[in-house]
Amino acid sequence: MAETMRVHTLGGEDLLFLTDEQIRRGIEAMFFAYRAFTADPDLILAGMDYGRAHHRALHFIHRDPGLTVTSLLAVLGVTKQSLNRVLRTLIEDGLVESRVGRRDRRERHLHLTAEGAALERRLSEAQRARMRQAYRAAGPQAVAGFRQVLEAMMDPDTRAQYQSMKDLPL
Amino acid sequence: MAETMRVHTLGGEDLLFLTDEQIRRGIEAMFFAYRAFTADPDLILAGMDYGRAHHRALHFIHRDPGLTVTSLLAVLGVTKQSLNRVLRTLIEDGLVESRVGRRDRRERHLHLTAEGAALERRLSEAQRARMRQAYRAAGPQAVAGFRQVLEAMMDPDTRAQYQSMKDLPL
DNA sequence: TTGGAAAGTCAACAAGACTGCCCTATCAAG
DNA sequence: CTTGATAGGGCAGTCTTGTTGACTTTCCAA
Numbered sequence: 001m002a003e004t005m006r007v008h009t010l011g012g013e014d015l016l017f018l019t020d021e022q023i024r025r026g027i028e029a030m031f032f033a034y035r036a037f038t039a040d041p042d043l044i045l046a047g048m049d050y051g052r053a054h055h056r057a058l059h060f061i062h063r064d065p066g067l068t069v070t071s072l073l074a075v076l077g078v079t080k081q082s083l084n085r086v087l088r089t090l091i092e093d094g095l096v097e098s099r100v101g102r103r104d105r106r107e108r109h110l111h112l113t114a115e116g117a118a119l120e121r122r123l124s125e126a127q128r129a130r131m132r133q134a135y136r137a138a139g140p141q142a143v144a145g146f147r148q149v150l151e152a153m154m155d156p157d158t159r160a161q162y163q164s165m166k167d168l169p170l
Numbered sequence: 171m172a173e174t175m176r177v178h179t180l181g182g183e184d185l186l187f188l189t190d191e192q193i194r195r196g197i198e199a200m201f202f203a204y205r206a207f208t209a210d211p212d213l214i215l216a217g218m219d220y221g222r223a224h225h226r227a228l229h230f231i232h233r234d235p236g237l238t239v240t241s242l243l244a245v246l247g248v249t250k251q252s253l254n255r256v257l258r259t260l261i262e263d264g265l266v267e268s269r270v271g272r273r274d275r276r277e278r279h280l281h282l283t284a285e286g287a288a289l290e291r292r293l294s295e296a297q298r299a300r301m302r303q304a305y306r307a308a309g310p311q312a313v314a315g316f317r318q319v320l321e322a323m324m325d326p327d328t329r330a331q332y333q334s335m336k337d338l339p340l
Numbered sequence: 341t342t343g344g345a346a347a348g349t350c351a352a353c354a355a356g357a358c359t360g361c362c363c364t365a366t367c368a369a370g
Numbered sequence: 371c372t373t374g375a376t377a378g379g380g381c382a383g384t385c386t387t388g389t390t391g392a393c394t395t396t397c398c399a400a
Contacts, residue, residue: 002243017310024233024294024299025336026317027207030329031226033320034204037197051386052325056201063194069348076203082388083350105397106347124194128242131193133324145195145308145315150203152304158202166195232362241380252357254379276366276377 026089040126052076053086058120061096063165066109070102075161095119210296222246224267226288228282231266233335236279245331265289285299 014020041055060075061067073083087110090096095116101107110122135143151159186192211225230238230245238244243253257280260266263285271277282290305313321329 013175013319014310017313018302020298022313023298023305026301026305026313027229027297028233028335029317029320029324030204030207030333033323035322036328037200039325047294049385053387059197064221070346074178078387079273080348081350081390081391085387086350091201098303099349104347104397108348124197127197128190130194130323131186131196132318135193135196137190137322138318140184141311142318143187143192143196145312145320147199148308149304149316150199151305153300154204154206155209158206162198162202195359223356240376247355250378251359251380255356258379273378274367278378299382 036129036130036157040130042122044123044126049089053082054090055123057083057086057090057118058095059124061112062117062120062124065111068100068107069107070107072110077158090116189216206300207297210300211293214293214296219259223252224260227253227256227260227291228265229294230288231280232287232290232294235281236276238267238279240277242280247328260286 038052042052043056045051056076057072060072064071069080069083069087073080076083087096087098091098094113097111097113097116098108099111101109138146151162154162180264183283195333200244212222215225219224226246227242234241239253239257243250246253257266257268263269267281267283267286268278269281271279272322321332324332
């Protein structure tokens with residue numbers, strides 16, 4: 001409340017966008033958009049025994065094949081035990097392969113099987129279709145701003161990780 | 171995969187931002203940013219008996235005091251039973267007041283008590299602080315783009331609801 | 341060689357979503 | 371005044387996904 005309607009000017013640029021009300025609008029937009037963002041893959045997963053967590057695991061294994069359980073843990077930001085349950089079902093069902101590390105045999109390196117890659121592609125394509133449509137509707141300049149704000153919102157560690165991921169082969 | 175690296179030009183404007191890889195980056199940005207977005211309120215809630223669901227209820231009751239249970243249901247997009255559990259604890263703990271409708275006595279109109287408003291403010295301020303910092307870092311043009319993309323991503327019904335909400339008194 | 345640290349697994353529990361079914365109170369229309 | 375629809379609530383049970391705690395296997399360094 002304190003800042004509501006406090007509008008300034010700085011270097012000739014108005015700061016209307018920093019009003020509490022404007023920020024609240026952004027918060028709500030984030031909530032509604034994220035719900036839509038996850039809706040399509042969730043619908044596909046609903047039939048199977050899988051959920052959103054499986055999708056996330058498939059996504060990051062696809063993006064960085066051979067990554068270890070610990071790395072995946074760090075990216076997903078969940079506990080080892082939580083990930084393990086998800087990973088176990090994916091391995092049992094033959095979607096993910098877990099290979100013992102050759103240099104360090106404590107490590108498990110994760111890869112998608114053909115079947116796993118197929119599901120990943122299906123989920124990913126559903127999600128990308130919505131994203132692509134939103135990008136197309138909003139245009140390149142809006143997309144650039146979208147990405148800027150999202151990056152600025154991340155925790156510094158996550159942001160560093162995110163930015164370094166761009167180097168990975170897709 | 172089909173569209174990877176397919177870059178076009180349309181009216182002199184490049185469509186690099188529609189590459190599958192670019193869209194994947196957007197998807198990951200969305201995931202990481204949303205995690206940060208909910209982190210601060212979650213931390214506050216962690217100590218109490220409440221969770222994210224309580225925060226959402228408080229937010230929308232604050233934004234639209236006196237709304238009915240059914241309206242709140244529609245906004246949140248959850249089932250009656252799921253909301254009911256949350257609402258019951260909030261009412262029992264004296265954060266939310268449920269008033270019988272005067273025109274239609276079947277309806278329950280929801281209001282925050284002083285205590286409820288205080289918690290809402292505390293949660294909201296934590297979330298807004300991050301948002302404000304991100305907005306400030308990215309600048310007004312980026313913020314406009316951010317909002318455009320998020321709106322384009324929503325389901326049409328949600329978008330209509332979201333856009334009409336701007337008329338509500340805060 | 342032995343002891344600590346790291347990687348991963350198993351078991352049990354909690355939050356919060358869901359469905360299905362049942363109930364009351366109220367309203368509105370025939 | 372009855373009857374059907376609507377608003378709200380409750381109970382039981384399930385599922386996903388997060389948590390903590392305790393355990394095994396493996397590695398490495400003193």
